[in-house]
Amino acid sequence: MTRAGTLTGVPGLAWSDDGQATLGGPLLELAERLDRRFVALARGWEAAEVRFPPCIAAADLERIDYFRSFPHLATFPVCLDAGEDNIGRFTGGAPVGPDGHVTLTDLAPVVAVLTPAACYHLYAHHRGQRFDGAAYFTTRATCFRRETHYLPLERQWSFAMREIVCLGTSGETRAFLDRATSEVDALAIELGLPLAWAPATDPFFRPSRNPKYLMQQVDPTKHELVFDDGLAVASTNLHHDHFGRAFDITRAAHPGDAPQPVHSACVAFGIERWLATVVRHLGPDPGDWPPVGP
């Protein structure tokens, strides 16, 4: 099945036009089996599993220049100012209009962002820490990215992302990505999915004016695993010491060496996009889907 058209009529999928999917039945079962398979990959590095809350501090994203790089993707959780008069004004009006828009009164300061990428939490979580060896983690998060348009399972406002992260030296992070690439290739073959790696850049705001985009052009640090020349179901990302410097996370390459900013790398899986690939390639009948063992 090619990628033409929107995925509809998939058993267990309910779609909301605001870009969110509800999963049930065999589709949810496949999503869970795929995630367990990704976790099994992570166990190959003895990665420690961590589960983070759905919001991340805006101050932490500011440290990595997120708001200049990806402001168009951010979703902010907002709360009403707690003053009784303010809340009274909110309830006294029409809180939600016929168009579905909320009529907000005064807002409390916005201090957080709904998680845009699962691994960001890890760097903030380990701020100020020193590692004496390579460290591996895995986490799964519901991520939020505001987009100009949405497609069921393929481009969603909220979606599940599983990541495996390496914190180490430059050599350790490169070795991690080499091995991750080859293991994910093996998984794609095992599942019978025609996927191929391709260099990619992140979706920067006004990319031609962003030095990080320029840097990704001359030093490709992101590769995507792509289905049918378009849908990226996973990515590998080499961050160099970007997050190590931002959060003062350090690593001594050898005992006795001065600690240096840690390097990091991650492999990320967009779980709904794997579902989309299975359905597009093998069809909507769950009987045709691959068994995904742990």
Next chain:
Amino acid sequence: MKPLSEEEVRHALRDWVRRRSAVEVPETFDDHTPLITNRYLTSLQVADLLLYVEELRGESLDPASLRPGVFRDIDTIYTTFIGGGA
């Protein structure tokens, strides 16, 4: 103004990297030392390096035309943008 010789351009590029690197550049730094792998060149400096290369070659570069690896080391920068006339 007299054009710079190849060695003068290479020296100018090495000097630029030494001055602008956020990490200490060792004495062993030469035209084949990896700039990005060693973090002598990061996204903080890459736009300024592009401007400096334009100044050295005397004409502008289209950022969209940049290809992977062109800022790998001084030798590659010289060969790609100045000696090779890209």
